[in-house]
Amino acid sequence: MNQFFMNEKSDLVNEAIEGALIGTPFHNLSKLEVDTDIRVVVRNDWDKSKVALISGGGSGHEPAHAGFVGKGMLTAAVCGDIFASPSVDAVLTAIINVTGDAGCLLIVKNYTGDRLNFGLAAEKAIQLGYQVEMVMVKDDISLPDNPQPRGIAGTVLVHKIAGYAAEQGLPLHQVTALANQAIADTNSIGLAFATCHIPGEARDERLDAGHSELGMGIHGEPGVSILKTQNSREIVAIVAEKLQENLPEDKKVVLLCNNLGGFSALEMAVLTREVLASPLGDQVSHLVGPATMVSALDMKGFSLSTLLLDADRENALQAPVEAFGWQPLVKLQPLQPQPAEKAAQQRHFSPSANAPTGRIVATVCETLIALESELNKLDARVGDGDTGSTFAAGARKILKLLQQNSLPLNQPEQLLTLVGEQLAVVMGGSSGVLMSIMFTSAGQKLEQGEPLSQALQYGLQRMKHYGGAQPGDRTMIDALEPALNALAAGNDLAAAAAAASAGADATAQMTVTRAGRSSYLNQQSLHGVKDPGAYAVAQVFAGLSQG
Template sequence: MSQFFMNQKQNVVNEAIEGILLSSPHANLSRLALGPQMRVIVRNDWDKSRVALISGGGSGHEPAHIGFVGKGMLTAAVCGDIFASPSVDAVLHAIINVTGEAGCLLIVKNYTGDRLNFGLAAEKAKQLGYRVAMVMVRDDIALPDNPQPRGIAGTAMVHKVAGYAAEQGQSLEQVTALAQRAGEATASIGLAFTTCHVPGEARDDRRVPQGGSELGMGIHGEPGASTLNTQNSREIVTALVQRLCAKSTGRSLALMVNNLGGFSALEMALLTRETLHSALGKQVKLLIGPATLVSALDMKGFSLSIMQLDDELETALLAPVETSGWANAIPPVAVTEVEAKRAAQQQTFTPSANPTVAATLKTLCQTLMDLESELNQLDAKVGDGDTGSTFAAGARSVLEASEAQQLPLNQPDALLTVVGEKLATVMGGSSGVLMSIMFTAAGQQLTQGASLAQALSTGLERMQHYGGAQVGDRTMIDALHPAFAALLNGEDLAAVAAAARQGAESTCTMRSARAGRSSYLNQESLDGVKDPGACAVEKVFAALAAGHRA
């Protein structure tokens, strides 16, 4: 099955080009009026007294090549169909529309279709009296025995260098010589986990074994040099860097970290770190990226390109441009740390004894521990089946601390705060944080002289404030709220337990949940099922009331 976002396959490239023109940040791009089959994008601020720079190739490598059209880089880009070279006529018309007496330079990636079509267009233009030169980029080092190395991401660096020379008003011979020198100083190598989705076609994911990667996969999905049995970022970067180092002469380098389209920003950041910490890193004077510069549609892969610098190449790479696709070169930035103020340590306290409080804690904690399986089974119907384990973990931690005489049992305000800290640490997911908020806020209220009932009610209000759940949302709030309201009214534990039970029972008939994982379920899945959190509250108050009566 094709996985490519589009309207109609035959219109993909033209519609994408229109989208790029509509969003051009410098408003400096136009399309030549040559009809839908000849796609030539040009600078609309171009001065023909300077050497024109033309590049292009198949679409699907965005932002290349349109993204490099603009002041300081290309004069025009000629776009073919997806992964298909533009026609000779399209290239020829690009030449005759942007070239003045200064001449033009064609910068071509070394693929047969591009080489032939751009080459024939150059010869035809010369017959018409235009001065045309061509530089072929052969930066791919993944296939060392290939007599015709491919042109890949390093081409963008050649565009940048040549664009600088043209912008300075250099002659066609000078621009060509500098572009040639830039190409010869550039080496690139890429790696991918998978090939790309081509419009209207299914992707073949069988070529690269699961958990592996392909070294040197081409930017059109061509087979690479070898398969690596790893997707480990450090191992992969080490393999690529080893090959790049063999091409380095020890001079300072510009490093370009290029996303082939499918890696996340997080992954690209990891790869950049690994590369700058590698054997190559000490030579890197300029960093370009991580960025998507020459992509292969959505290929889950990346490439590293190096350019061996001299003063002129460095100046060229640093020169400003007005394009949408280029990533400015910068010196790698040292990672620094500034002094940080640390949060105050967890509340200090002195353990103290209180047999009554210890007994109450044991009843509460043991009840939750005994309910672990029952609550998990209940939660499996409406959630992810871990409510019982979550509550039991918190209860176990508090009980162990109490039995080890590590709690301030005779200081209610400190006790609630410490319990809150333990729950946040031990209980997973949002439940632990919510309970911690409630107990921490309640502890603060006790410190300020509130009664236990007032403190717990305030703690519940804070829990609702941050958690967002209200009465009727089918959560533990439906049992806690009536129970704490009964406490505030001065009612005994039996009445409090009855209020909690009534609140928990009400969740069985609620038609929908508006908080927690249950909110993703339909009414049929919820009918007759009690909310696990509310059930836990109900059982705890029932156990406390029974213990009080005894």
């Protein structure tokens, strides 16, 4: 099964390039019009007065290579098919279209196809009278015995160093020398949890669950070893140590944290934190990323690159560019936590006595505790079977405070606020928060001098506002709103109880619900079953009316 977002595989690269050119914020890129098999992205503001920089390779490494074309970086990028080197003709086309008297530098990742095709194109261009030099990036240190180290994400740092030199108008031999010096001082290593998914092909699942591969190549090539861990700290300790082994102890470096395509932003942030907390972090003075710079399609992994830093390279890396794939250089600074005041979790109230209010509180709590089993059974038919336990948990907490004489019974505004705070703590799920909103808001209105009935109605409105449910949505509101409306109209508790009962009964006939877990059920499951929350409200008002 294909799991790649595309129309026709044969058109994938061309369509992706077009999309990238449309999206660049600098509007400075164009594709040379030659034929569909030659894909060269160029600066459309280039005047050939300076050394041209050309890089490229197989597609699938986006934003490389087109993402680094622009003022201050590359002049052109030659894009091959997915993981395939561009042709000699494509590279030669790029050279002859962007190279002036100042000459051209080819920056090539050290893969056989790229070396050969870019190399032959260079020779042909030289034969045509162009000044052309070529450097090969060999930054991958994961395979220490490899006579031809691969070029990976560190290539981007070379692009930036050489791009700055060319932008300053330096001659070709100096730009080439600076690029070669940067290559010698750049080291990279990668790690992946899974290889990439190539368009039209099944993913190679060669790694067992919980394992990772050190040094997996950016085309999915096997790495140097399999690690029996995916723990961030353990992995970074291994990778960072290998990088640090290749660094002089007294040198500062810039660190490039590169996403190989499949890591989330969350994971990349963890990676950055772990590396900077490791011994390697002591040598890092500047950071590029975390970001996707040289990807391997959707490979679930990352790479780290270091470049020895001096004042000239710092200036080169800090210089602004007009290339959409580049990330600004960040100078590391100690984190500065902002002092803050913790919000008070609970307000402190002085207990007070009021016998009638105490009886009301006791009736409500005892009713809900007695209903626990019945409500759970009812909820099991339309929900997750815990409504009774949730309501009872809140009721037991309030009843315990009542029995301990810890409630401000003679200050109703404080009582409602305290009840709201306690319900949010002890009642699980959304129902506790909703009830807390209602009581807390009602308490605020009482403090402002509103009558109790209007304050409770206001609390209900805030519950509806945040919860999203309305009458008819088959929730506790179908019983609570008519009961509170009856009280606000001057009716007694018996009338309120009758209104709540009618509202709860009506929910048994509601076959469409828009809130709560019952919204996931079909009409047949709901028919004839009262909403547990509405039934609980009706029973509470019934108990109050009999008290």
